[in-house]
Amino acid sequence: MTRPIRIPQRVALGAVGGALALALTACGGGAAGSGGDAGSASQADPGAFPVTVQTQFGTATIPRAPQRVVALGWSDQDAALALGVKPVAIVKTEDGFKNGVGPWAEQALGDARPQVLDTTDGYPIEKVAALHPDLILAVQSGLTSADYGKLSQIAPTVGYLSGRTAYGTPWEEQTELIGKALGRGKEAAQAIAAVDQSLTRDAATYPQLKGKSFLYAFPQPSNGRVVLYTDERTRVLERAGLVLDPVATGAPKLNSFSNALSMEHLGSLTSQALLVWYSTPENQQQLESNPVFKGLPAVASGAYLPVNRTLAQASSAPSVLSIPWSAEQILPALAKSLH
Template identity: 70%
Template sequence: MNSPTSASRSRRTLLGACSLLLAAGTLTACGQSADSDADAAGGAAPKADAGAFPATVHTKFGDAEIPKTPRRVVALGWSDQDALLALGVKPVAIVKTEDSFAHGVGPWAQKALGGARPQVLNTTDGYPIEKIAALRPDLIVGVQSGLTAADYTKLKQIAPTVAYPAGREAYGTPWEEQTKLIGKAVGRGKEAERAVANVKAGLKKDAETYPQLKGKTFLYTFPQAANGRVVLYKDDRTKVLEQVGLKLDPLVGKAAKMNTFANSLSMEHLDELTSDALIVWFNTPKDRQQLESNAVFKKLPSVRSGAYAPVDRTLSQASSAPSVLSIPWAMDKLLPKLAKSLG
């Protein structure tokens, strides 16, 4: 099997909680065999839309031809399982993102998961083709993934495979698009549309509930102690926050370009983080202690006003891989504190 490219590894690391995919780990089997574990997740599929199948789903690496309602779905994207669960589809396998997640999913997805126990696949060294084949899937989705053309070629020989759309990059498909693409693949396009509309309505309601946020500048950052820099994000996590009225600080555009989803500043320029609100995710408690003890950091306007929100690995996963399930959960955690301090 092929290992992920260095570019994919870099993106997963910087994307936040997705960096946890790179940590060493073992396949979680929940004390059952592959087949029994998969059966606990798969089975009766929710009723598909009339005329949904056969379906053709266009992706970057080719078309997925899906003849009928899939019953055994493997989710290889870092939040694809959320979209599936929101649509009533319980995957037989998902990828490992966080060691602390019960049965491989975040707390925002536990209710939708119910009693299902999907296999949790370790993708540190690439996608485990043999283990995926052993699960006997009739659909593989890797919309929010790092799939390469070589990976896709192998996977499509196992089952119809839905990668990210043409024009999108690895881990770069917006949550709305992700949900609708997966919805089409499982024959639940109408439900996918409703799920997206409900989340957008929720964000609009958040903006009305917290008018203090409107027009206030913010930054979503990550301190890289190893190289003495601060990552400034400009991706889906910041776009979601803009939908509740916040405004991304122009500093992001002035910082050194890293890639398509983040720029960075030297720690020597920490005093330039003068946004009204500051969100910082930390990989470890030690990283947080180190930054919060910094004299310059203590004097930042957002820190002094209380509009500083430290984010742990779980909340980072929820916000950096936004989905129809994680967005409402993340907003409930972030917005009340920010609104109170900004008000």
């Protein structure tokens, strides 16, 4: 499976707008320093605790404002940071990330230095327990009932909602759930509204994008196929006016977040814009040297965007922090070539 970037668990997988900046400023004051408590009770909404959060694997009852939060979802730390809470531990998503977070979250992280947990072989239960958390976030995660059983014995654990798939929670829902668990529902609503406004502004700023078809792909030469995403990363781009090409949804289903075509059907990728992320430079060189690829409409017109690993991570698990950042990397480049 091909869900960038690090394969955790058992899964085979414009700049920040003024409104968002104001929202983060409003909810970020007084957050804890490096490696210490996650936040203070004075920051929670009045009357927020105790709070009960019902998710797919069980109910988490949080008696008071959490002071030591462990974020086990891919982008759960982003939502927490946006709400002024600095987790004591987060999961490793990309080797090159300074202090474990993407560049979109560095300012919100400040001088905090959370422990970075490697979940490639599953959640490190003993390490989590040793951190003495009073809340575990696993919303944008691959949580299983067995995982939940172990983690919930350590601390109240908030997973994804019933009916959602692993790593399949929309960013708005993720922010709402985490905001509720942290007692910061008002701040969560403000942060969501700010990102919504930034996406609306993006659509107005780049009218060239409106109605243009696009695909977000990932080549797998070893499997002889091209993965076409149909998940949150494409939904965010649709908010900016782009339209997902029907070839993505019509291709044979690969998993809950993507479909795939065999490489022999590469010529059917006739969308007006094309984003492709590559796991290795060799894969990029191989695809870009393919004569069929060179002749694709998006490539020939210049509306082709190679996606690096950092941007792939930002867009694959979109959050209130990463969406404005990734929009700045993607939208101007595509708008320049689309008419």
